[in-house]
Amino acid sequence: MPFNFLLTTRILGLLTVGLLASQPALAQSAEISAQSLGLVPLPREVKAYAATYTLPQQISVYAASPDARNVASLLKEMLAPLGKTVTLTTNSQAAQIKLLTAAMPNSEGYQLVVDKAGVRITAAGGSGLFYGSQTLLQLLPTKSTASARVPYVRIADEPAFKWRGAMLDVCRHFFPVEFVKKYIDFLAAYKLNTFHWHLTDDQGWRIAIKKYPKLTQISAFRKETLLGAQQTLKTPADFKYDGQPYGGFYTQEQIKEVVAYAQKRYITVVPEIEMPGHSVAILAAYPELACKPGTYEVWTKWGVNEEIVCPTEPTFRFFEDVLTEVAALFPGKYIHIGGDEAPKTRWKESPAVQEIMKRENITDVEKVQGWFNRRIETFLASKGKKLIGWDEILEAGIPASATIMSWRGEKAGIEAAKHGNDVVMSPSGYLYIDAGQNPVPHSPNEPLMICCYLPLDKIYNYNPLPKELTAEEQKHILGPQANMWTEYITTPEKVEYMLFPRLLAVSEVAWMPAARKSYADFLPRMSKQFARLDAQKIKYRVPEPVGLDSTSLVKQDGRAVFTLRSLVPGAQIRYTLDGKMPDETTELYTKPLAVPLDNRLTVRAITIAPNGRKSPPAELLVK
Template sequence: MPFSLSTPRRLGLLLAGFLATHQVLGQSAEAPAQRLGLVPLPREVQAPAGTYALPQKISIYARSKDEQNVAGLLKEMLTALGKTVTLTTSRPAAQIVLLTAPQPNPEGYQLAVDHAGIRISAAGGAGLFYGAQTLLQLLPPRPAATAGVPYVRIADEPAFRWRGGMLDVSRHFFPVSFVKKYIDFLAAYKLNTFHWHLTDDQGWRIEIKKYPKLTQVSAFRKQTLIGAQQLFKTPADFKYDATPYGGFYTQEQIRDVVAYAQRRYVTVVPEIEMPGHSVAVLAAYPELACKPGTYETWTMWGVNEDIVCPTEPTIRFFEDVLTEVCALFPSPYVHIGGDEAPKARWKESAAVQEIMKREGYTDVEKVQGWFNRRIEKFLTSKGKKLIGWDEILEGGIAPSAAVMSWRGEKGGVEAAKMGHDVVMSPSTHLYINYGQSPQPHSPYEPLMIGGYIPLDVIYNYNPLPAELTPAQQQHVLGPQANLWTEYITTPAAAEYMLFPRLLAVSEVAWTPAARKSYAAFVPRMSQQFARLDQKKINYRVPEPLGLDSTSVVKQGGKAVFTLRSLVPGARIHYTLDGQMPDETAALYTKPLAVPLNNRLTVRAVTIAPNGRKSPPAELLVK
């Protein structure tokens, strides 16, 4: 996006903070964590001088069930780094010792590295696992015969109980292999909840044995819309690919994913949308509609007015579905959606009017509250808690139900004041399918839905609203980032939207807001890129810093810019003629001076060590 010299100051402030952080590292209390590049930032880090040489052949001491589970995972991860690893119950023979010991926080841990080796202690498996993840960040990102592990003493625990990431597999379906990889992404950065959005208008993705047409019919749509729907103005703009699309997970696959997540101390929360976002259900079972007719799994995005009718057959249908869902997912919560449920069909329905008359309602919105409470009562009978998007507040909910606040924080604040548990997931800060460029629909970025959420907006989010009292803040379980997939069609595209923003999310969820600093986070984040490369993650390469109005120095009729990349070892290439720079463009080696009396566009890109290129940073100099 072209910038004049009066452009907003975000990039310049970021560069200033980045430089200032490097200047004060030696004096800062966070200096050890900064130097080590740990994400998320631990509570306490001491780093005395010294390095422990972790040999090629490693033994891990583990005795309890949780210790052995974490030891097995750590063995897999160290093997991927070229190590030969064995497990042992002889402590003196081990280079890495896992110990279960009382801790105030069940997910907290202590990690010590010194001349005697590596010790991780925690109250249980989750803490041991998070300590192992921190240890992996202390190791070189690439295989080495002998790995030098810096001496440290770390005491750490999370700020929040719910540290979530959601993946929508309804709009676009992702294979089990990527779902597991997504869980790995969460676990590596100490996020502990995987919200699996399994059903919506565009596809039903979970096998329900009592209703086979859900996977025979509802799991497939006849075609998919081409292009960005929000830009279309007339019916002629809507074009489709004429290609059938779909897929679903068998119950065996669901159990496999849940077990995979459990081993990594990640809770899988299923979402079964009701009563809205349900036209795919009607495609298979049209008798559940208020309006007779033929329905199809939807080929567009957005909100569909055709939703299930809140009649007894519909309630029995969802009770049957949830019976199978509850048996598959050990999570204490089941998400019922509850959002964006238009009531046009309900207002026209004699059955709904009869419910309103019987229950004494004058507002049709109250019928959704009645429906939700019926479902909540059923979930309670199965030992589960209901959670839904913040619209469920509008019709009234049971005291034990939890709210996921997505339309800003208002719903979450209201729910917490009423005594409901809350997950903060505002679209303004934590929708990581939103754009990463300030230019809407940039030609250098993939198609996206929603607004612009840069890294610093995510990082600076505080899930504890100031208007809540300390007692009310106790109802905030934690934050969650959401990845909706209307325009995210492949695993590589999902990774591009996730990283590096997921690193910011991890610190929002793990580190108390009072200890967070974006300027300090950026250089730690930068040290993670080599690890993402090692895992072959298709992260978005950040554009160069410094090409903005606040970074300019005016000298002798010229604007002078000092550019910097956030990716260690990267090169910066630039053009002065408005062309998109590539490897053949001028290489930035020293401060860039351009005349002020000519109108020209400066573009610069970062080219990472792996050869991948960032979107351009741009500045209109005039």
């Protein structure tokens, strides 16, 4: 929900009352820039001071409530890599860190105070205590030290949106449980609270369903995988495959394990069970659910397959059985039914579908999907669940109780909000983080990816609240969600490369009101996060140098002058003027770079991070 500034006033009022005892200590210390703390996402209200509090190697945490004890146990895990030993205590006076509960207007809001009395995190419940703890962690050193100095701060914070999501597609490429947990950790570290788990698609079914064992015996595996970028292949002869069987699935025990792991970190898991489209993997195991008799295989290509389930009674029984088991595994209120990209070729040809249309007085075959969705929604409601689907479900007609995820731009989200439906904004042009990070399509300097160019600033500057909506209609915008599709993202390392540092931008889109965001202010704070990513051995994409572009050059005396900088603290910039790829042996950038304008030459520059990892090149043809 959009932030209410009256609530901010109330929070700050609570903060002021609760901190009277600490005012003298804080007043004795000079105030410093909150920007210098490097916090991501930036808290709502921050006061920072030059004085510091020293956390010892042995830390006592006061935690009286169940939520506080849960957060304390997580702090114990998160502080261990810094060489800290955490013990829980019921003696508030003896604790260096106190986790306190108090009534607050936003259940996810928190207050964080560090002064000579130690660290105090106050929130209404576990999620706020957890987010306050994540902020505290960002104030600590990234490496193990005998004692850790924490700057004096007073922070009052709360999120702008209820839904702060990220999706991981495990169908196109499968990821083990340990990496799924790591992905959840990524979200939790930057205060996202929804993990959308895309579990079924044409290329693989990834969740065990006890009533339908062939879904994991057959549907979870494809015979081979396409090689290369499908969008560049022009003729059937161009399609080549690796010849290697591929697949995997999660047992129900593993699903429970992941859900429990996420719950402990105050993240809701939203499962996606695709229907009626993207269902050819189902037909490979249960061909009787098709409109057209035949033999089907788990798909080895990407994109949209016209073979989809038929909307007959056996299909409804199948999905009701599946959803019964799914509903029991996922305690969150939402179940995602997909609903996108469902061609009606087979439905148009089917006598069974024609009979349905006649019986239900439906004149357009596309509207059959709306009838299908409404039946599924009614069933989900009987299980205490709420239907959410991609924005195509809006076209066939849905009741106001359904939630849509607007991915084909914002138009459908705007329409749905005006209609009274809740909306998650997830437009592909802003939040599909499987898109490229280099303006050169299929750059040889980047891993293979699906398409497009989605730079960091475009993500950061996205506002989930469309100006076309009134303030009342904007209340239906639950929040934003970033999506990680994995047609060409084959390993955990590639997921991390596509995710970071863009997830940091996503976190501020989700946490901060748009009016308070500043990309120029974000970049130096983001830069301070790279050391933390290094400490966790995350294979992030090293950003290329900034400043090598036509808008940044200055023309002086027949020369183009570039002033370059790295976004990675302590990094080197290496460059070439002969069109070759820079490396550790090429020229070191130490001052503004001047090149003649009277001949064409290609300037290339790379960042070499302190850990030795290199960025893709920034490059510009000067002419």
